[in-house]
Amino acid sequence: MSEGLRQMTREFRLSPENLIYPLFVTFGKGVKEEIGSMPGNYRWSVDKLAAEAKEIRALGIPAVILFGIPETKDEKGMSGCQPDGVVQNAIREIKNAAPELVVITDVCIDEYTTHGHCGIVGPNGKILNDESLEMLALMALSHAEAGADMVAPSDMMDGRVAVIRKALDTRGFSDIPIMAYAAKYASGFYGPFREACDSSPKFGNRATYQMDPPNAREALREVALDIQEGADIVMVKPALSYLDIIRDVRTRFDMPVAAYNVSGEYSMVMAAAEKGWIDGHRVMMEVLLSIHRAGADMILTYYAKQAAKDLNG
Numbered sequence: 075m076s077e078g079l080r081q082m083t084r085e086f087r088l089s090p091e092n093l094i095y096p097l098f099v100t101f102g103k104g105v106k107e108e109i110g111s112m113p114g115n116y117r118w119s120v121d122k123l124a125a126e127a128k129e130i131r132a133l134g135i136p137a138v139i140l141f142g143i144p145e146t147k148d149e150k151g152m153s154g155c156q157p158d159g160v161v162q163n164a165i166r167e168i169k170n171a172a173p174e175l176v177v178i179t180d181v182c183i184d185e186y187t188t189h190g191h192c193g194i195v196g197p198n199g200k201i202l203n204d205e206s207l208e209m210l211a212l213m214a215l216s217h218a219e220a221g222a223d224m225v226a227p228s229d230m231m232d233g234r235v236a237v238i239r240k241a242l243d244t245r246g247f248s249d250i251p252i253m254a255y256a257a258k259y260a261s262g263f264y265g266p267f268r269e270a271c272d273s274s275p276k277f278g279n280r281a282t283y284q285m286d287p288p289n290a291r292e293a294l295r296e297v298a299l300d301i302q303e304g305a306d307i308v309m310v311k312p313a314l315s316y317l318d319i320i321r322d323v324r325t326r327f328d329m330p331v332a333a334y335n336v337s338g339e340y341s342m343v344m345a346a347a348e349k350g351w352i353d354g355h356r357v358m359m360e361v362l363l364s365i366h367r368a369g370a371d372m373i374l375t376y377y378a379k380q381a382a383k384d385l386n387g
């Protein structure tokens with residue numbers, strides 16, 4: 075078959091417009107520090123973000139999602155809710171440098187807590203769901219106030235979408251949509267991210283609030299709940315080992331679907347490529363296409379910039 079015929083009969087096309095690029099923002103000045111397990115990805119201080127934001131936008135990538143690495147952590151994650159926190163400052167810097175770049179923020183306290191859990195920890199080591207909601211609403215509000223275009227709760231506490239929606243609406247942010255990490259599995263694939271953010275739980279694990287990998291139907295219940303509570307975009311995470319879930323969500327719901335091609339999925343490919351065992355670029359493009367084919371409209375990926383360069387020809 076000629077290349078022309080192959081092009082005409084192609085069923086799916088990946089475009090930079092499908093991609094969302096995660097950015098790690100840290101404190102200090104002049105910092106651009108490569109994350110060891112995620113080559114090509116960096117921890118940025120706020121002052122370095124303007125040029126990066128312009129470059130991302132120029133590549134045709136419509137959005138970034140921000141993760142914060144704060145200077146101080148406490149039991150409740152207060153440093154994630156301050157008007158001059160790392161993420162809040164980063165939002166202003168990016169919106170200023172590249173106003174068209176959509177700024178999404180990850181809403182979760184794990185990066186800001188000493189214990190590294192996504193919820194407030196009770197005296198007996200249990201995660202307190204309802205107490206955590208208050209912090210999440212505070213954080214989402216502080217992001218909206220700093221100028222975020224969309225908030226993305228990733229904590230998996232029950233009822234958080236409704237609480238965040240209400241908080242945003244009552245404070246005049248009814249136009250800010252919510253991208254819910256709706257089906258988020260307790261996964262081994264988050265390892266490199268936790269290294270990047272130093273957010274590994276200091277005790278226990280996240281199995282009490284993240285989903286059990288064998289469960290597929292439960293994912294649909296979680297997604298339905300988040301939609302009922304007001305989610306505008308629903309996300310499946312991780313992506314590659316959960317393509318069936320992406321497909322199920324796509325088929326069942328008339329909502330924009332996002333999938334998170336998480337840190338471990340990226341690092342695996344990069345590590346094998348470094349060893350010369352696979353063609354890393356080819357495999358990453360195949361991975362991204364598979365996630366798109368499964369039904370994701372949007373893909374959060376650490377490979378966004380390299381992929382966009384290729385797709386732009």
Ligand code: PBG
Nearest residue numbers: 182184228263264267336337338
């Ligand atoms: C929680 C959060 C995590 C990721 C995104 N948001 C970590 C976790 O749940 O342990 C992981 C993303 C990745 O691995 O790329 N704030």
